[in-house]
Amino acid sequence: MDHGAESELQRRLSSRHVTMIALGSSIGMGLWLGSGTSLRDGGPAALLIGYALSATMVWSVSQSIGEMAIMYPLPSAYVQWTNKFVDPAVGFALGWCYWFSWWIIIANELAGLVTVLGFWDGTSAIPTGGWIAIFLAVLVLVNICAVNYFAETEVVFAAIKFGWIFVIIITMIVISAGGAPKGDAIGFKYWNSTHGFTNGFKGFIDIMPTCIFAMSGSEACGLVAAETENPRKSVPKAINSIWIRLGLFYLVGSLMITITVDPYNANLFGGSGTNASPFVIAYKEAGLEPLAHIMNFIIFISVLSTGSISGYSGARTLVGLSEIGMAPKQMKRADSMGRPWWALVPTLVIGGGLAFLNVDQTGVTVFTWFSNLTSLVTLFGWAMICFSHIRMRHAWKVQGRSVEELPWKTWTFPVAAWWGLTWCVILVIAEFYLSVWPFDEASSAKNFFANFVSIVAGVVIWLCARLYYYLTERSGWWVDSRSIDLDEGRRFYSPEQVEDVENTVVLILADRPGCYSNGQYTVPYLWIGSDGSTGLD
Template identity: 55%
Template sequence: MDSQPEDKVSNEKSTAVAAESDQHRRDHGAETELQRHLSTRHVTMIALGSSIGMGLWLGSGKSLASGGPVGFSSHSIGELAILYPLPSAFVQWTHKFVSPSAAFALGWAYWFNYVLTVANELQVTGVILRFWTDKLSNAACITIFWAVVIAANVFGVKVFGEIEVIGSSIKFGWIIVVIFSLIVTSAGGAPGHGPIGFRYWKSDPFTHGFKGFLSVMPTCIFAMAGSENCGLVAAETINPRKSVPRAVGSIWLRLTLFYVLGAVMVTINVDPHNKDLFGQSGTNASPFVIAYREAGLSALAHMMNAIILISVVSTGTIYVYSGSRNILGLAHMNMAPKQFRLADNSGRPWPALVLSVILGGGFAYLNVTNSSADVFSWLSNMTSLFTLFGWGMICLAHIRFRHAWHAQGRPDSALPWKSWTYPYGAWWGLVWCMVLIVVEFYLAVWPLGLPPSAKSFFSSYVSVIVILVLYLGAALYYRGPWWIKLTDIDLDANRRFYVDGEVEKEPKQGLRGMADKVLGVVFN
């Protein structure tokens, strides 16, 4: 009789130990100092809105003035991010599947790219605000919105995720309003002018000819940068196997809805020779604002400018986040000081965050005075080629991963998620990145509207020189092989393992529940 309570206690202990062991086996691996707090809703909206900033709303104006592979790299990201959700994502994948020297060059170049993008987004706030007032100096505008970007990142990843969901939802909803309203204005349904039709397409379809068309490429690359951020957030995602495929699916929507249809509406409604287009002499920088203003829809013009401001700040916030995680990943590979590995109990990597936010804001002030504006212009020119390098290495890492997976006798059925575009998508993305780098070399040697010169070449192509110096320097330092042997790659190191049971539990009521249902219908 006395043994029964003891047996009961023993059984309860065994059950508790088994449950604890099962929980340890449930979705574990690839652990860092970061915390998994982001849900599917967060990751999808971050992927959807991460590059809807200056590149889309303002950069399209420069594209019009100049010249009248991202989906496939995103699929490569999806497959790798689910299996290896690491802080700096594609930098650590490059280290694992390509070579340490390539990872070193990519990691530091891309971190600098993030910092420069933060500076780009902050410095344009003054241009946006001049639509309403010229009483605020550029320095004041940068300071105000720099503080906003800092605040969005210091309260932890949960707050960051919610802010980005709100910002991306606003941007996503507004682009739909833009498309339908500009269809109406082009048909003559606005008080400011009659029907436009395809007048600008017929009169001047390729401003500055084929070279003008090619010169748009850097702006387009800058506008599309940010698609790779869905790989970075995977390290702080509750269930990447559920979240990342949905985020990858959103890339196609952004390509078609935001950029293709948005660009078509702009080219129909705005004269490419309009003096106010960004990059020329006017202050009403956005072609979308110009379209509404000339259509006599002042209320929509003001709303459009407000959306642009929200977009710019939101994108700057994402890039501070991305920069801090990138340098944390470099520290994990012993390619940055070990202090950058540190994070607090909430998963905030303070040393990496402080460095990224200080330099991002600091570079923005270079554009305040004319004497330093040239320096800032040189730095800004580096971003598009850094982005191409990043996209290319993502595709190459995916190709090398699959080759290693097969070389070690593992079937594709063992992958938690497979990209339907492999191998053609990865190769297509890699080849196009190389082609676009050659195109930018052509534009650097023979720039549009300027005679060839060493100054114009280095200002446009200096990023390639930086990448080569970083790569060769790292190759000499690490003295390793140019390629990691496929059989030497440890496919289980830093890998996350999954079980069949669902890990993520989202509230299914209220606004969050509605958001999940909408996202599920659109992307599943």
């Protein structure tokens, strides 16, 4: 079976593009707005623990992505890895469910843009449908640019997000300490008044879909590897930067709002106000109106950026499906500038069309629907990335190949892969429990399917595909590790590309340490000693 070795997509992206897309790909509506819903429903401790658990999963998944994306940089990445190492039927179900999730995210981010605008007076003069149409046009324009121009746009967005998080940390510590124009010292008052949880353990489980949704898209660095000049150089840099996003944005960022915002504030997104981010509320109630407006603008461009990346990712998922015969062959075509029109147009049209659901519903209602659906598909995807990594290593072993042959290997295997896979399974079971016995309403078939339909649909698609492959190829439940062609779809690196990695110069801000290793190579380094001496070794 063809696993998609070649593509009409072009390798226009550099290490800088991949690293910045990895940093900013999942910083959007889930963090800036969804954290308000989670703070209200779960409480300060639940929010922080939820992000911490999700962060360990993302970090584990990223390690699996790094090892596979360097050796098999394919357009739909994890879909084609699942198809190759696990089972074509599972790959088929994952691919179409993931495409479904990408246009769900597009719709959610477009709805989020309208919600963010509601903070400013006068924006209601244009109806919700009008704003959605305007923002959809912007997403289309960004995505129809050449791939490198799209990447440059995302680099700018990511840089703005990354720079602003330091402003958030400093100013919110000042607010919590009582140094703002309005309000007394807060400290951990809201932790003490709620004992960390507003609705106990069930409330904590209830906010996990929002935490997962906030981090969905983190796997985008696996998709862009197919359009990267040298994945062996760029992907490890992107993977190694994951901890910055997880630590600064999610863990420190969520801690900042727990020490500045009351979980029972009526203006929180998800409360009676339904239009305010907890970050904006913190500034506004502290008497820092200018910072509140700047914060809202940062949220606006963050949500726009995430929507743009979702259009990119959805189109590349279709390209990958087409390459392995699981979607119409026209969808793998790209023009001379690397734009896959046949895959891009349906992704943006369907995702944009769904956004208009926000016209007749409140933003928080649409957000809850879409985040629950997306988080379950995300868990499915993360689980298959980890499982594909486990199966790839197994195939590598049973076929007598040495791990040293891998162009890049993670030191975390197999612990990280099994950790990510296990928690994905546990959280899917937890979401099934909440779909049957909801957090704040009676059990009903309507509620079950509204929250769990993506898994139901995935299972149905998988069973139908499994039956097809059994009847046509007499294949078993998964592929035989001994029969996997480990060289099909593999990127082989030229001596120049290897040298490009090995000759990386590293800055060591310390006395001469003797040698430096980046985990794969011993590389030259520029050292600066405590006595002011310098040198290049």
